[in-house]
Amino acid sequence: MKHIVEENGTVRYxxxxxxxxxLYVYWLIRILFISLIFINPELFPLYRYDYASLYFWNHRNILNKFFALILILFVFTGLLGMQTFFFNNVNKHGFQLIYDCIVRNTDQYYKSRDTDENIAMKLSQRFEDYQQQFARNHRLLSQITPIANRMVSFKVWRDSWVEMDRIDKNLFGKINKMRLFPNASIKGRNYILLFVLIMDFCNYCLHIFILLVLLIGAFIVIYFQISQFDIVQNSFVLKLSLMIELILFIHNTFVMLQCAMLLSGVILATYHAFHNQLANMNQNFMKILKNSQNGKPINMTVLKELRFIHIEHNTLSYYVLHGDKTTWSQALYYYALVSIPINVLFMCELIVEDIPAQTEFVFILIALIHVITGLIPFITLAHVSSAFHKIKDYIPAMQLQLNRSTHIRMKLKYDDLYERLMSGKKIAFTFGYLGNLTFRGLFEAFLGYIAAFFLIMGFYIREHST
Incomplete structure (x- = not known):
């Protein structure tokens, strides 16, 4: 994300x-040419001259026209991802919000790091406290010193990250704030930071895993199958072309993987930023309501807190609605239009075709990555929408606690907020024209997926039987 925002517009970028x-356009043209053999193999006998077309033709029971369509849709997905992240206006509010969550918050963390001496003192004190607590709670295990020390050390390491022992909390919370989320709590910012660090590690591991899978798969396919073709053995140009296309294929796969990780990462980071702040606001609102119902008077401090909650709720709502309208709505719309057919066609291939175990494993792996990178982020965005509207369940009770003469302005503000939450535009990200990204919207999308599945499955079976 730092590369996208800070280097955008440079010649190198x-x-x-x-x-x-x-390269993606090249692969799109390449796949379109290969698909010609499924339209009319006599008119377009490309398998006589091209090793990729010959490979598809020899395995046409699996690598059929529907598989070619899957590849075309994957190419469009990659192009969509690059257009969304690499060729968009980074000055838009949506990009600045993500930059604030992922990059600026992480940079502020490193700027707020405490001295090594203070960090060592914090860890040492935490170790002593946990060791005493462990000895009280587990007297028998505490007698086994190596096991006890290892368990306590692990807990100290874990909680030192959760409690942010490595930073100066005053500096991090009061001076090195986020720009668009200046009121975010230290706990919420810590969750975002830990997510970014974990995401970086997972991204690194996933790249290594995918590289190994690609290299092993390429070795099996090229060495044992494609390299045995006569047209390849008799032509140095085709051998060189095969190696070049293999390198380009691996590169394009990693570009698509980066776009998928970017999509998941920015959505989940946004989720943590919004959800943590909304959860804290809702908790404070319910606490004020409970205290008021128990007879505690609403003084100026409470009114300031209610005013802050109202303003912050409106600000966060603007962030969602404006960012969705200018940046994410159309991208998510096209992503849904492309992703649903990909997943359905993969399911058709797995159900109908007699696929070897190795190929079935690859198909299942691709389908799982596709589902995980798409479904989980969307569920989290639906959860954000739910958190925005949760406060409406408590506003009527709060209105009864506010005095209609001395708190009239506050009552009117929350009355307006309640009306907007009940009858106004849904505070949620959207799938473009498909609807709101809420739990209900996801359920409707699931019903659409089921309808598309049976529709495409029927067409697939008819084509398969002819």
Whole structure:
């Protein structure tokens, strides 16, 4: 994300991603040419001259026209991801919000790191406290010193990250604030930071895993199958072309993986930023309501807190609605239109075709990555919408506690907020024209997926039987 925002517009940035787009366009043309053999193999006998077309033709029971369509849709997904992240206006509010969550918050963390001496003192004190607590709670295990020390050390390491022992909390919370979320709590910012660090580690591991899978798969396919074709053995040009296309295929796969990780990462980071702040606001609102119902008077301090909650709720609502309208709505719309057919076609291939175990494993792996990177982020965004509207369940009770003469302005503000939450535009991200990204919207999308599945499955079976 730092590369996208800070290097956007430079010559190196434009050249790098124009090359990425060019390679994807090349693969789109390549797949379209290969698919011609399924339209009319006699009119387009490309398998006589092209090793990729010959490979598809020899395995046409699996690598059929529907598989070619899956590849085309994957290429469009990659192009959509690059257009969304690499060729968009980074000055839009949606990008600045993500930059604030992922990059600026992480930079402020490193700027707020405490001295090594203070960190060592905090860890030492935490270790002593946990050791005493462990000895009280587990007297028998505490007698086994190596096991006890290892368990206590692990808990100290874990909680030192959760409690942010490595930073100066006053500096991090009061001076090195986030720009668009200046009122975010230290706990909420810590969750975002830990998520970013974990995401970086998972991204690194996933790249290594995918690289190993690609290299092993490429070795099996090329060495044992494609390299045995006569047209490849008799032509040095085709051998060289095969190696070049293998490198380009691995590169394009990693570009698509980066776009998928970017999509998941920015959505989940946004979720943590919004949800933690909304949860804290809702908790404070319910606490004020409970205290008021128990007879505690509403003084100026409470009114300031209610005013802050109202203003912050409106600000966060603007962040969601404006960012969705300018940046994410159309991207999520096209992503849904492309992703649903991909998943349905994969399911059709797995159900109908007699696929070897190795190929079935690859198909299942791709389908799982596709589902995980798509479904989980969308569920979290639906959860954000639910958190925005949760406060409406407590506003009527709060209105009864506010005095109609001395608290009239506050009553009117929350009355307006309640009306907007009940009857106004849903505070949620959207799938473009498909609807709101809420739990109800996801359920409707699931019903649409079921309908698309049976529709495409029927067409697939008819084509398969002819």
């Amino acid at each position: 434009r050249l790098l991603h124009i090359v990425d787009v060019s």
